[in-house]
Amino acid sequence: MIHLTSPFTEAQIRSLKVGDAVELSGVVFTGRDAVHTYLHDGGALPPGVSLKNGIIYHCGPVVLKGDDGQWKVVAAGPTTSAREEPYQGQIIKDFGLRGVIGKGGMGERTLQACREYGCVYFHAIGGAAQVLAECITRVRNVYFLKEFGSPEAIWEFEVAKFPVVVTIDAHGNSLHREVLNASREKLARLAG
């Protein structure tokens, strides 16, 4: 198991390989469909949010406000990343991301951006909203809550030992491409 704490250096990220199990600690920002379209179309990050050398997490959490006024994360697993494929490469380039957390994998443009700018795709376990919420130790802030609604807002989380697997590395390798090609070949044999 590899342990990494954000912010990351390019060298740390480039040392990772497809199949590596990693535990992440530090700050992550959530961002999903609305945030990706907004940033891709030239929107500015709100003051206080920096993605440089950091992570964006494809996640629309369930967060409740307690009686003490503190946010409490009730459930927070990854959402399907494929929907951000049209935007992700550009956002990696423009904002200096070192990691993207999501599920289901991403395509060629993200893979190229990971290779070119030194970023990786961390696959979290889809649906594991409780295990992953336990790894969120603090909600530091929330941005665009009113504009985008709770699931689509940018949540700033502190995480500890958040479990992920590298499925796209910074060297042009993708577990998703490998498994797709292998399963296509098997299907051709099995279906006749």
Next chain:
Amino acid sequence: MILHFMTDTLRASLIELIRRTSAEIPDDVQKVLLESLEQEKKGTIAESALKIIQQNIELAKKKSQPICQDTGTVLFYVDAPAGFDQIAFQETTRDAVTAATKLGYLRQNSVNSLTGVNDGTNVGEGAPVFHFHQHRSPEVRVRLILKGGGCENVGVQYSLPIEKLKANRNLDGCRRVLLEAVVEAQGKGCGPGVLGVCIGGDRPTGYEFSKRQLLRKLDDRNPIPELDRLEQDLLHTSNELGIGPMGFGGKTTLLGVKIGALNRVPASFFVSVSYMCWAFRRQGVVLNAEGKIENWLY
């Protein structure tokens, strides 16, 4: 008598149905997930994915919190006798859905498609979804499926024949497009998943009937022999494809396949697929005359 449900009692029963559906995996699904964990090769990322899934199931139940943050489309299937007041039932259910959202059993998950506004209630045009069915029994049965968007997005409908898949208008053609659907889905629908399938029908009926197959328990067997054979074959063959949990590679690609068939018109031959993720949230209750939960169905 069943026409006089106590509104508060019914509301409380429905909130409890939503809570349990969101936080607890049904026994039949849990059993198959545990078996698949046994079968995966030790030390692989596929095994570790299934272990995290198991931890998650235990934690969600213990904390009474959503198994998955995407609490999905809220689908009610209601079987009731003639004379049952569907309008009153819908009103109370909508209240219960909003209350369950405030309690964190459901995410604020319903968005106006035109304005993009999410008012946080989970109630709106077409939300939640109701399917009412009248039956001869005096019993009122309410079943609930919470279906996440990731798996709903990998659902698909084929119109046969499809030449490039060598899929003709017969069971072999159905098999070919269904295996294609599994390969296309890869890990994107949060596998290992379950295929709900409808052969035939028109487009919307086919999709609806494919989703309805997900009400069946995973360990039941199809009473129609050729569909039973196709279900077993597809389950076995899909698990040979090596897609594995989350698409990480591995032995468990599907947990089950459930197929129904409807008549079609001569010109159409649809095969519709609803893919359900491993976080298979399905529960049901029988209600007594006051609207209290009498027993659980899964």
